[in-house]
Every structure is written in structure tokens, then in C-alpha cells.
Amino acid sequence: MTRQARLLLAAIPAAFIGYLFVYPVTRILLLGLGEADLGELVDTRIGSVAWFTLWQAALSTALTLLVAAPLTWAISRFEFPGRRLAQAAVVVPFVLPTVVVGTAFAALDVRGSVWAILVAHVFYNIAVVVRTVGGMWSSLDTRIEDAARTLGAGPWRTLWHVTLPTLRPAITAAAAIVFLFCFTSFGVVLILGGRGNATLEVEIYEQAVTFFDLPLAALLAVIQLVGVSAALAWYSRSQERGSRGLDLGSQETIRRRPEGVLAWVIGAIVLGTLGLQALPLGALVVRGLGWFGDLAVRDPVVGVPLESIPRSLGFAGTAMVVAVVVGMMAAVVVSGRGSRFARWFDTALMLPLGTSAVTVGFGFLVALDRPIDLRGTIWLVPLAHALVAVPFVVRSAVPLLRSIRPEMMEAAAMLGASPGRAWRAVALPIVSRAAALGAGFAFVVSLGEFGATSFIARPSSVTVPVTIFRLLGRPGPANFGRAMALAVVLALLTALVVAVIDRLGEVGRF
């Protein structure tokens, strides 16, 4: 791609991220630091909070990769009844509000410890690994592996020396997302972690909202941003070194049907992992039983709970569309290798995922009042959601886009295909798969997003998670039961919509 073309393509995502992220965050940080006496702010606690934030995020990421690996393998490489459903159902935890998961986890009795944080982070993030890595693994050409096996390598050696290196871009992409999620984790840490296990995110919230200490909150936010940027810079470099053109089949690998012992192993992996995820959900179903009918009844405070569903779907749909358009443009720019610009751009796009909701939320308040006053309008909700969803789209798409080899397009052209036809034959299937993968993520991210929305809502923009939260804000069995029932409806709906999006992504294939 020419430099001009790339700049042109970069303009829209750059404007998006500039107006909705860089500008508001800069404004609020300057406002906070403006009145600060930095020397006075620095104390030893900050160091230990930052260290805890870092190591729990790193450990959570490693555990998530480990726990998700077998399921990813099973879903990518084997055909079994319910495979598609499993691939969609894995995202369900993503949309469940932390309060809800917290009540379900209460039974596990790990609350109030670091373990609770780690378990919950794994629970929430398995989907990121299964879908990002699985998206690539599904389309890996198995012939390289077959060749290795023919040459005498055992299955483990083949996995270690052939499969994993090839999957590395997708694995690091998933790891980056999971790391950022855990690095800025708020609800999980606050509700399940117990006192004394504060992350930077929790600390920023407390300083800003409880202590009105805007300078210290701003300083912590800067530390958080620096940490996230450093992690991203490292990631971006390793990502580039690791990626290469691949023969991703233009269709998915033919999946094998497992037989004999293997069938049992696959069954155990799928049921085991999904079962672990379903446990808390099962608790919700039990506790919501008997209240499903009441979701359709008007309540003076929250209205008709079910009415939040079309509203949520509308927001999530809009956010998804914005995120996919912006994210795919950005992904094309980023996937062009070797340019420093692409690397910087990539890092900037990821930052919103690693920035605290308080920083962004307060930033919106002080910055987005002109040229039009976006604050408090209904448009801010899907835009804020899209901001968080764009990194998912970019991360899902870049490894796939980078695997498109220009030689293939040239070969197609040489064989007489017009540029359009060459693109359709070689790139389109991969692009559409990438877009669907990103769209699925964007949708669930928006559906489950809570942090930014709670800062800027008007009653006509109350989403499903917000309704659940408000039901749980009052005492009484009816409030609790309806909250649980609504969470179950949200979970089912999510799995359904993601299954449909997955299906649409396959339409682009030959």
C-alpha cells in the first residue's frame, strides 16, 4: 500500500481515537496535575499497588492461556456435535456484570483472596484466547504439520516447533488483550479480591471519587498509562518479529471427527472447560427461577426490565458497527509491516482498553462539550462502547490480515485475474472472517460494558447490565430474583447473537 493511501485510511480511526480518547484524557490529566505538587504526592504505597497490579495481570494472563489452550485446540481442530455452540457460548461470561458473577462465586468460598481475582480473570477471559487463537488455528494449513510428522517429529515436537510458532501472532494478540483487561480490572478486584488487594484502577477510583484527590488520581492514571504503553510497545515489537506470511487456507481446515480415546479426551476438555464456566451461570438460573415472568411487568423504578434488551441490542449493534468500521480500517494500516507509524498507531489504538474508566468518564465530562455538547446525549453510550471494542477488532484482525501473502495476489493476477477478482479470491475470505471475529467481540464488549456507561447515562439509555445493577441496588427477593433472571436472559441472548455473527462471517468463504 502506498504511504498516501495508508495515511488516508488511518485518518478516520485517528480522528476517532483522538477526539474520544486522547483529547478528553489529556484534558482531565492536565486538570488534575495542574494543581499538583508532585513531590508531595509520591509515596511508597504507589509502588506496591503498581507492582500488585502488574503481577496479578501477568499471572492471570498466563493462567488464562493455559486453561484455554485445550479448549482452543479441541474447537479449532475437531468436529463434534455442538462445536459451534461451544464456540459462541464461551463468550457468555464477558457480558455478565461483576456483581452477578460475585454472587455466584460466593459459593466457591475463595472470596477475599488473590486466588479469587485469578480465578475470576480466567473465567472472564477464556473467550479471548479461544476465539482469537482459534480463529487462526482453524485456518492453519495442516500440511506443514503433516510434513513435520512425516519427517519423524513426534506430536509434542510438532506442536512446539511448528504449530505454536505459527500461531504466535494470535497467541500474543490474545495475551495482550487479556493482560490489559486484567491490568485495569475494577469490579473483580473490588468485589472478589477483598480489602488490601487494590489495583491501580481501584486506587484511581478511590482517590478521585472518595477522597476528591484529583491530583493523586491523575498521577496514578499517568502511571497506569505509562505501564500500559510500555507493555504495548514490547508487545508490538514481539508481534512483528513473530508474524509471517502463511498459507492460511481460503477455507477452514477440514476438522477431524475424533475417534476412540481421542473422542473421550475432546469430550472431557469441552465439557470440563465449559462446565466450569457454566457453574456460576447454573447458580443464576436456580436463583432466577420463578422470576422470569416478572421481567415483563412494569416496576416503578426500573420500568419493564425486558425493555432494556432491545435498547441494549441497539447500543451494542451501533457500537459494533462503529468499532468494526474504525477497527478494520485501523487493522489494515497496522498490518502493513515495518513502519514505525504503524507501530505507534497500533499502540494508541490499544490504550483505551488499558485506561481506567474513571479517567475516560471524567475526561468526557470536561472535554466533550464542544463543538457539540455530546455529554449526556444518547450517542455517547455506543461511542464509548466502540472505543473499548476497537482494540478487540484490531487484535482479532491483524494476525489474519498479516497472513495474506502479496505473492498470492500477484500469482492470481499473473493467472489473469483482475485486481478485484484477485482480492476477492485471496483476501476477502480472510478479511470477512477477521471482521466477523472482531464484530463478535465488539458486540459482547458493548453488551457487557458497564464502567463508562455508568458515568453518562440518561434513563432512556439504561442497558441490561445497568438494569441488573439497579435491581440489585434495592432489598427484597423480587429485586434479587429478577436481577438473576435478567442475567440469564442476557447470557442466552449473547450466545445466540454471537453464533449468528460467526455464521455470517463464514458467508464470505467459497
Place this chain on the structure above:
Amino acid sequence: MKHTSTIALIAVLTMILAACGSDQGGEPTTTGSTPDIATTASSVSTTIEEPGTTSPSTTVAETAPSTTVAGGSSDVTLTLITHDSFADAAGEAFAPFTEETGITVEILAGGDAGSLTNQVVLTKDNPIADAVFGIDDTFLTRALEAEIFVPHESPLLSNVPDELELDDEARVTPIDFGDVCFNYDIEALAKAGVDPPTDLDQLTEEAYRDMVVVESAATSSPGLAFLLATIAEYGEDGWQDYWQRLVDNGVEVVPDWDTAYYSSFTRYGGDFPIVMSYASSPPAEVIFAETPLDAAPTGVVTDGCYRQIEFAGILAGTENDAEAGELIDFMLSPEFQQQIPLTWFVFPANETVDLPPEFVEFTEVPESPARLTSEEIAANREEWIREWSAIVDG
């Protein structure tokens, strides 16, 4: 030619998407193909109307509760920012006001009380609303110091007990109050063979070991209220010792009310039969019961309660301060005040309003709830919370 139709589909989608994406905040458009968005958008257009286009033309307002400006202006839309729990139900509660005055009220939800206070202070140079409701006395001084209010002395204040009026300059108006008190699970305590506690001191006794759950004073409004109650009860130098004894007796501290009530409280499957909640929680247990109840399943410890007062105020910078004054008068009028108990489970500030029977029957209003002055709270709040954290974190 399967792929041709695919491309067409993608092209169409991209166009629709691009149209959506570039349409920021202007007149909401409906973009076919996505019915959900369309419905949302159309409901928006009814709410984001510019001042001057709304006017349901109910001509001149009857000077109902308003006295500030006679014949209120009917073309105005007021924006009221409030905390989440108030926001959703508020739409219907203001319908009579709009009918009487022609003034449309739009509600913005600004998070919890702390977040709400921060938001109005942060946006004081370009306010996002004309009026605010829901700043409680623990955050009041922060808001007053930021000089964000226009004073307004409602004539209806004569029906409000003096102890609820905390600002001499009438920059804020008390609208409701609630008492933060310990609740206990009657059945669970009976099963454990323990009598309900009657004062705070008992909770540090062996009989109540590992039975009490409270919210964090750093992240929760009832949590902070309880800390203030102990400071009022044991004094500025005595509360630390009380808390140490509580901690030694196995008190559980959780981040927020939801977690305390719905995860830790025995009534919802937790392990703690005594929880820091509200005096109005037992009536809610009856009203929201699965099957009709004759008696509340939970009780209130009337000792060691803390009274929270919620205020409304006109935000400086509004062009509609007269209408905002009318709105505040309406919020103090019996018409609005009588809706408060069963909608928000707090008590109306206007004494002339009768309480609903559920409130009279199933709860007890503590006789002498603790209070600290806003000045005391403002001067020490942060230090107290830091000291408290150190004790609780051991």
C-alpha cells in the same frame, strides 16, 4: 455466484455503517435494516428537543407550589442530574409538574452520590444540567465549597424540620432523608439461639462473633455512614478502639451494599445474619416478597443509626434559574413527597406528608439517629477513612 452477493452485502453494510458512524449526535437518523437502533433513535428524538420546540402549550402555569416566579415559563426544558437509583423512576414522578407548568424535565443519571458530586463540581464551568438532586450531607461541603449553586429559598421549607436544613444560605434544599441502620435476619438469629442486638457495643461481644457484615467506608455510602455513626457515638478518640474490637470479633467488610446484602447476608444465602443496611429495608422485604407476608423477615437495630439527608440545588450557570426553582418547590410539595417512600424507600422531608401503612407497620424510625455536622465531616472525612482503612486492613 455466491461471492457476488456477499460483496454486495458487505458493500451495503459498509455504507450503512459509515452513515451511522459519521452521524454523531446530530438529528438522530434511522438507518433501515437495524430495527433496534431505529427504535432507540426515535425515542431519543423525543427527549433531546431544543428548548423552545417542546411546549405542550399548557398555557400559563397554575401557580401551584411555585412562588418564586408567577406564571412559570412553559417552553423550557430543564435538565436534572441525579444519582442512578433516583433517576429511573423520576420520569413519571415529574409528569404532574410538566402538566402544571409546561416545563419539561429531563433526567441525567450521574452514578452514585459520590460520583454525582464529582461530576457537578468538575463541570462547573459548563454545567451539564440546570439542577442537581441527590447530593447527601457527607458530600455536601465539597459541593458548597466549589460554589456551584444559586440560592433558592422555597416557601415550602416551613414544612421541613429545621434539623434537615443544613445550609443557612439556602443554596441547597433538603428533599428526603434515610436512616442507615443494622438489619438482622430474624430466623437466622433464632436458629443460632442469639437475641437480636440492641446496641453497637453488643456487636463486639463473643455472642456475635463472625455474624456482622458492613460496607467499606471508602467505597460505599452506607459504609461511610456507619463509620460516622461510630464516630458520633464513641467520639473522635474512641471510635478507633470500637472498630478494633469489631475487627477482632470477625466483622466482615465488603465493598458495597449489594455485596453485603445479596452475597453475605444470611437471608440471601450468605454467612452473616447482621448487615449494615437501611431502616426502610424491612418494608422493602415485605413489599418485594415472593409470597405475601404478614411480618417483615428482618428487623432493625435502632441504636447506632446514621441519618443521611439528600439535597437538591440549582446549578450556577443555568439560564433557567426561575424554572429550576419551581422544580425544587415541586419536589418539596406533597404531590411529589408522598411518592418518595414507596418509590425510593427513604422518608420525605416534608412533615405534612402521611407515610404509607407499610412504612409505619414494618419499620421503626430511630429516635435519635447520629449526625455529624457537614463541617466536621468535610474537615476530617479523608483522614477518618484513611485511619479506618488502616484498622480494617490490620
